[in-house]
Amino acid sequence: MILEVDDVSKRFGALAALTRVSFGVEAGQVFSVIGPNGAGKSTLFNVVSGLFAPNTGRVRFRGEDIAGLPPERVNRLGLAKTFQITNVFPEISVLDNVRVAAQSRAPESGRPSSLWRRPDVDGTVVALLEAFGLAARGEAHAKNLSHGEQRYLEICVALATSPTLLLLDEPTAGMTPGETRDATALIRKVVLERGLTLLLIEHDMSVVMGISDRVAVLHFGEKIAEGTPDAIRHDPRVIEAYLGGGDD
């Protein structure tokens, strides 16, 4: 197991956003978390990535207890996350967005200014932008990219930190069905090529069923099911939660 979430609970005041959630992700798997709006999916990612400390429970990444560690520390251990709402620096170029992330993981990091134009950093950056079809947009300000391009840029930023575990929170949110298909195929390809483990939150069930090795279902902060896509599709509790519990 590369990631073990063990009995994690997270409260916001009186609201139990996560209640005793446990699951494990094997190295190389695509593991998806689904559930109706407000089920606790993003909260779970925020706990795993160090943004929130859990109230109870443990999170182990490659055997190390990371619950409550600050996000930068968790990132340095090899875990990177994108946000549900696109989170890039709008006023700097596409290249510089990815460079900033890449230099945070460059070896022998000295003064940032000395790293800024390092050829090894730029090689990584250009390869990433090429993989996501953004190489020709390198000099553009991030704010001038299309919505879909900004979502890709955010994935590039996460990958530039050389993670072993990548967390994507609804990477296809706001995309058309055609863009969603393309994005899913691309994410799958990049994840496979790099031998990454992927933990994914995704609304689009066709995406989830097509890409995942395993799926966990959250409902009102509790895990109500976990299994292969096929088992999940036919699980009566899951069907009930989706039909009765949300607007999905």
Ligand SMILES: Nc1ncnc2c1ncn2[C@@H]1O[C@H](COP(=O)(O)OP(=O)(O)OP(=O)(O)O)[C@@H](O)[C@H]1O
């Ligand atoms: N920082 C916060 N402070 C207070 N309440 C929060 C906070 N973050 C999330 N919540 C609440 O916790 C619950 C779970 O929210 P979360 O964003 O994790 O759900 P989600 O499954 O990601 O939903 P969606 O599908 O809409 O993205 C919701 O009731 C939400 O309002």
Ligand SMILES: [Mg+2]
């Ligand atoms: Mg969410």
